[in-house]
Amino acid sequence: MSGRAAVIMAAGQGTRMKSPLPKVLHKVGGRTLLDRVIDTVQASGCERIVVVVSPGVPAVRDLVARRLGEGAIAVQDPPLGTGHAVLAAKDALADFSGDVLVVNGDCPLLQAQDLQPLFSLRQDGAALALLGFEPRDTLLYGRLIRGADGHVIRIVEPKEATPEELAVKACYAGMLCADKAQLFGWLARVGNNNAKGEYYLTEIVHLAAVDEALVRASVAPESAVMGCDTPLQLSQAEAVFQQRRRVWFLSEGVAMAAPETVHLSWDTDLAPGVTVEPYVVFAPGVKVETGAVIRAFSHLEGAMVRSGALIGPYARLRPGADIGEDAHIGNFVEVKKVTLGKGAKANHLSYLGDGTVGAGANIGAGTIFCNYDGFDKYETHVGEGAFIGSNSSLVAPVTVGVGAYTGSGSVITKSVAEDALALERGTQVEKAGWARRFREMKRAKKAKT
Numbered sequence: 001m002s003g004r005a006a007v008i009m010a011a012g013q014g015t016r017m018k019s020p021l022p023k024v025l026h027k028v029g030g031r032t033l034l035d036r037v038i039d040t041v042q043a044s045g046c047e048r049i050v051v052v053v054s055p056g057v058p059a060v061r062d063l064v065a066r067r068l069g070e071g072a073i074a075v076q077d078p079p080l081g082t083g084h085a086v087l088a089a090k091d092a093l094a095d096f097s098g099d100v101l102v103v104n105g106d107c108p109l110l111q112a113q114d115l116q117p118l119f120s121l122r123q124d125g126a127a128l129a130l131l132g133f134e135p136r137d138t139l140l141y142g143r144l145i146r147g148a149d150g151h152v153i154r155i156v157e158p159k160e161a162t163p164e165e166l167a168v169k170a171c172y173a174g175m176l177c178a179d180k181a182q183l184f185g186w187l188a189r190v191g192n193n194n195a196k197g198e199y200y201l202t203e204i205v206h207l208a209a210v211d212e213a214l215v216r217a218s219v220a221p222e223s224a225v226m227g228c229d230t231p232l233q234l235s236q237a238e239a240v241f242q243q244r245r246r247v248w249f250l251s252e253g254v255a256m257a258a259p260e261t262v263h264l265s266w267d268t269d270l271a272p273g274v275t276v277e278p279y280v281v282f283a284p285g286v287k288v289e290t291g292a293v294i295r296a297f298s299h300l301e302g303a304m305v306r307s308g309a310l311i312g313p314y315a316r317l318r319p320g321a322d323i324g325e326d327a328h329i330g331n332f333v334e335v336k337k338v339t340l341g342k343g344a345k346a347n348h349l350s351y352l353g354d355g356t357v358g359a360g361a362n363i364g365a366g367t368i369f370c371n372y373d374g375f376d377k378y379e380t381h382v383g384e385g386a387f388i389g390s391n392s393s394l395v396a397p398v399t400v401g402v403g404a405y406t407g408s409g410s411v412i413t414k415s416v417a418e419d420a421l422a423l424e425r426g427t428q429v430e431k432a433g434w435a436r437r438f439r440e441m442k443r444a445k446k447a448k449t
Contacts, residue, residue, distance in 0.1 A: 003098045005048035006041040007089040010105030011076040016229045022057045028108040029241045030265035030284040036108040043112035050074050050089040081198030083190045090184050100180045106227045108237050117218035118177040127213035131175040133222045141171035144217050152215040155202045173225035358384030366391040
C-alpha cells in the first residue's frame with residue numbers, strides 16, 4: 001500500500017504538566033491535544049496513522065483504539081528517545097509504502113496547511129523534509145544549519161553551537177517527512193552514544209547528509225508547532241485558538257461586540273447573522289442558526305439553537321437542549337434534553353429537564369420539571385399553547401395537554417387534559433388580626449429583657 005502515512009509521537013510522560021491526566025489528553029478548544037493532531041494529519045491526506053503510546057497510559061491507548069482501531073497503536077517500551085519512538089511504529093507500517101510524516105502529539109494548533117510544504121518538498125526531490133520555525137526565544141531549540149546551497153546539513157543543539165550557529169533563527173520543530181524505507185533505514189543506524197543513552201530522531205539528518213541525500217526545510221509559524229508541556233503553555237495555546245476562532249466567525253458574519261470575552265469550542269457552529277453578547281461560553285456540541293441571539297453570561301453545551309431564538313442572559317443549555325425557532329430561554333433558566341417548539345417561552349428562573357415543550361407554550365417563572373427520583377429519569381411533555389403558571393412543579397412522568405393551564409404554585413402529578421385548568425394547592429386560611437397580635441407579643445417580650 002502506498003500513499004501518505006503519519007506517526008504521531010504520544011508516549012511522553014508529561015511530568016511538567018503536573019497532572020494525573022496524561023499530557024496529550026488535556027484539551028484546547030474542548031478537544032484533546034491528541035484528537036486535534038489526529039484531525040490535522042487526516043486533513044493533510046494521511047490515510048494511515050500510527051500513534052506511539054506509553055504502556056502505562058491506558059487512557060491514551062483507549063482514545064487511539066476508539067478513533068483509529070487497535071492496529072494504529074504502537075507501544076514504546078521502554079522510552080529510549082524520539083528516534084526509538086518512531087522506530088516503534090515500524091511493524092504497524094509493514095504493509096505500507098510511501099511518505100511517512102512524523103509529528104508530535106502535543107501540538108494542538110498545527111494545521112494541514114502547515115504540513116503541506118513538507119509533502120511539496122518531497123515531491124520536489126527532498127529525501128528528508130524538516131519542519132522548522134523561528135521562535136522568539138531560541139534558547140532551547142536546535143538550529144537548522146544550512147550549507148552554501150541552502151539545504152540543511154545538520155541540526156545543532158544550543159549547548160554545542162558556535163556563536164555563528166546560535167545566531168541562526170530557524171530552529172527544528174521536531175516534525176519531518178521521508179519515504180518509509182529511507183526513514184526506517186536511517187533510524188536503524190541511529191546510535192545512543194550520548195549522556196542519556198537515548199536514540200534521537202535528529203540524528204537522521206546527519207545520516208542523510210552522509211548518504212548525500214537532499215535535506216530541505218519549511219518554516220512554519222511558531223504558534224503552529226507550539227507544544228503544550230506545562231499548564232502555562234496549554235493556556236497560551238488556548239488563547240491562540242480562541243483568537244483564531246473569533247476572527248474566523250467575525251469574518252463570516254457573526255456579531256460579537258466583545259469577542260475577547262466569548263469562549264468557543266473546536267466544533268462550535270455559528271451561522272452568519274448570529275449575535276453573541278459578552279461573556280458567553282460555547283462548550284462542545286453547539287449549533288446556532290441565523291438570527292438567533294445569545295445574550296450575556298450564558299453557557300451552552302451540546303445544544304441546538306434554531307433561527308431567531310433568544311437565549312439568556314444567564315441561561316444554561318445542557319446536552320440535548322433543542323430550542324425552536326423564535327423561542328425564548330431567559331435569565332437563570334436551565335434546559336437539559338428538552339425540545340422547545342417554535343415561539344415557546346421560558347423567560348425566568350426555571351429548570352426544564354427531559355421532555356418537550358410545544359410551540360407557543362409559556363413556562364412561568366419558577367417552574368420545575370421534576371424529572372429524577374434518585375434512580376431514573378422521566379419525561380414531561382407540555383402541549384402547544386399550554387400555559388404553566390409560575391412556581392409550578394411538574395412531577396414526571398406527566399403530560400400537560402394542548403392549550404391547558406396550570407395554576408401558579410401547583411404541584412402537578414397527573415396528566416392534564418387539553419384546554420383544562422389544573423390546580424393543586426392547599427386551602428388558604430386567614431386569621432384576622434394575627435399579625436398585629438404577633439408583633440405586640442414580640443415587642444413585649446423584648447421590652448422585658
